[in-house]
Amino acid sequence: xxxxxxxxxxxxxxxxxxxxxxxxxxxxxxxxxxxxxxxxxxxxxxxxxxxxxxxxxxxxxxxxxxxxxxxxxxxxxxxxxxxxxxxxxxxxxxxxxxxxxxxxxxxxxxxxxxxxxxxxxxxxxxxxxxxxxx
Numbered sequence: 079x080x081x082x083x084x085x086x087x088x089x090x091x092x093x094x095x096x097x098x099x100x101x102x103x104x105x106x107x108x109x110x111x112x113x114x115x116x117x118x119x120x121x122x123x124x125x126x127x128x129x130x131x132x133x134x135x136x137x138x139x140x141x142x143x144x145x146x147x148x149x150x151x152x153x154x155x156x157x158x159x160x161x162x163x164x165x166x167x168x169x170x171x172x173x174x175x176x177x178x179x180x181x182x183x184x185x186x187x188x189x190x191x192x193x194x195x196x197x198x199x200x201x202x203x204x205x206x207x208x209x210x211x212x
Contacts, residue, residue: 143175151167154174154196156195157196167204
């Protein structure tokens with residue numbers, strides 16, 4: 079990943095888990111993070127997760143075209159079962175830039191309820207741990 083920071087991916091994962099729910103139960107006592115505060119804020123005002131998708135949309139929509147392409151490529155890498163290795167990532171990014179219109183990239187990302195899982199799995203295939211960021 080040349081443009082997209084690991085911290086941005088981590089934030090997308092955490093917000094996606096708020097919106098779509100967490101596949102994995104990673105219950106550990108950690109200091110309150112930005113995402114925890116956001117979640118508490120939404121709960122305080124009785125804003126259900128389906129409305130908080132707007133927050134995820136706004137966050138991802140601020141990414142550059144290349145960053146969005148890297149998010150989608152990471153999703154593709156993460157969801158591929160038998161193939162999809164580190165060397166495939168640059169090809170995935172190139173393919174995304176060719177076939178996914180920029181004005182639809184954010185919607186494409188948000189349409190994946192397993193977004194957090196795909197991103198975590200993609201990071202794992204790139205040998206990058208998200209636990210170090212939490």
